[in-house]
Amino acid sequence: MSTETPLELKQTINLPKTNFAQKANLGQAEPARLRRWAEIDLYNLIRESRAGREKFVLHDGPPYANADIHLGTALNKIVKDFVVKSRTMMGYDAPYVPGYDCHGLPIEQHVEKALDKKGKKRHELSQVSFRRACREHAADALKRQTRDFQRLGVLGLWGDPYLTMSNQYEAETARLFGRFVERGYVYKGARPVYWCIHDQTALAEAEVEYREHTSPSVYVKFPLADEAPGSRDFRREVLGDEDDPRRIFFLIWTTTPWTLPANLGIAVNP
Numbered sequence: 041m042s043t044e045t046p047l048e049l050k051q052t053i054n055l056p057k058t059n060f061a062q063k064a065n066l067g068q069a070e071p072a073r074l075r076r077w078a079e080i081d082l083y084n085l086i087r088e089s090r091a092g093r094e095k096f097v098l099h100d101g102p103p104y105a106n107a108d109i110h111l112g113t114a115l116n117k118i119v120k121d122f123v124v125k126s127r128t129m130m131g132y133d134a135p136y137v138p139g140y141d142c143h144g145l146p147i148e149q150h151v152e153k154a155l156d157k158k159g160k161k162r163h164e165l166s167q168v169s170f171r172r173a174c175r176e177h178a179a180d181a182l183k184r185q186t187r188d189f190q191r192l193g194v195l196g197l198w199g200d201p202y203l204t205m206s207n208q209y210e211a212e213t214a215r216l217f218g219r220f221v222e223r224g225y226v227y228k229g230a231r232p233v234y235w236c237i238h239d240q241t242a243l244a245e246a247e248v249e250y251r252e253h254t255s256p257s258v259y260v261k262f263p264l265a266d267e268a269p270g271s272r273d274f275r276r277e278v279l280g281d282e283d284d285p286r287r288i289f290f291l292i293w294t295t296t297p298w299t300l301p302a303n304l305g306i307a308v309n310p
Contacts, residue, residue, distance in 0.1 A: 074190060083136075083195045090133035098124055102139035102204070105182040106146040113185070114192060121194040136196040138189070142178040142205035145239060145247055151177050175205055258297045261289035262306055 077083075098120055103113045120136070127134040151173050152162050162170060186198055202209060220226050234243035264271055264287070276282040292306055 070191070074193075077195075083197065086128060086195070087133065087135060090128065090131070093131055093133040096124075096127040096132035096134040098127075098134070098136060100137065100139045102141040102202075103185065104144060104146045105140040105142050105178040105185065105203075106144075106150050107181055109185050109188045114188075117189050117194050118192060121192075121196075125195070137200075137202060138186075138194075138196045138198060139202040140178070140182045140185070140204065142175070142182070142203050145236070145241065145243070147174050147178050147181075148239065150181075178205060255295040256297060257293060257295045258300075259291060259293050260297075260300065261291050264288040264290065 100120065103109070103116065109117075117138075124134045124136045148170075151170070154177070155162060155165075155173075165173070182201070182203070186201070189196075190198060204210075217226075234245070234248050235241075236243050264274065272282040275284060275288060278288060279286060290306055290308060294300070
């Protein structure tokens with residue numbers, strides 16, 4: 041009888057070996073990985089390795105600094121990160137400077153909600169005080185967004201993002217606008233704009249929300265009256281014979297069918 045210990049099944053199989061942990065432990069591993077990236081200054085390390093290479097610059101259309109990130113802002117930033125990193129791997133020097141839009145209604149509306157919780161109204165504050173509150177809210181929101189974007193693994197110049205509310209940015213905007221004026225690209229005119237009664241401000245088209253509404257609509261055919269002026273000529277043109285017994289109808293479409301009984305006629309573009 042053999043005294044050898046029988047082999048376990050796994051000992052008879054050539055299994056691959058890896059240094060990766062069996063469990064991801066992402067709750068602990070991700071923060072540790074981010075700390076490591078920060079310690080070695082990974083973003084600038086990559087930039088230095090690509091120094092002198094052809095540049096690929098992706099300009100970051102900034103998110104509003106009004107609240108925490110959501111799926112839309114996360115997807116936007118992740119896709120941009122894919123683009124920048126892929127170009128880096130292709131050999132380009134691909135800097136990425138994130139930015140934040142610190143102006144606009146979304147920020148003002150969040151501040152107004154915060155004031156409402158305190159029993160205050162916007163009109164009770166001076167313009168300077170309200171703008172200061174908006175600036176403070178934007179500063180707090182962009183810090184939270186920066187933290188979350190970094191947690192998503194997005195690499196960039198997070199220590200020095202561009203902010204539309206910074207004095208330097210506003211001064212540069214005014215300077216460039218001045219160049220447009222000097223070159224004759226700016227003129228004063230009039231055009232209709234959307235206006236928000238509640239916030240007392242003009243609205244961009246992107247800020248306008250349309251309420252979905254279903255209207256009753258019908259198609260109606262109107263017969264051509266035999267006694268109508270020019271009817272015989274029209275029948276001849278359409279049917280080829282003014283005495284053709286077939287009838288001619290004009291088809292109309294309306295979203296106000298209740299007005300049909302009061303209709304006196306229809307207009308046709310020849």
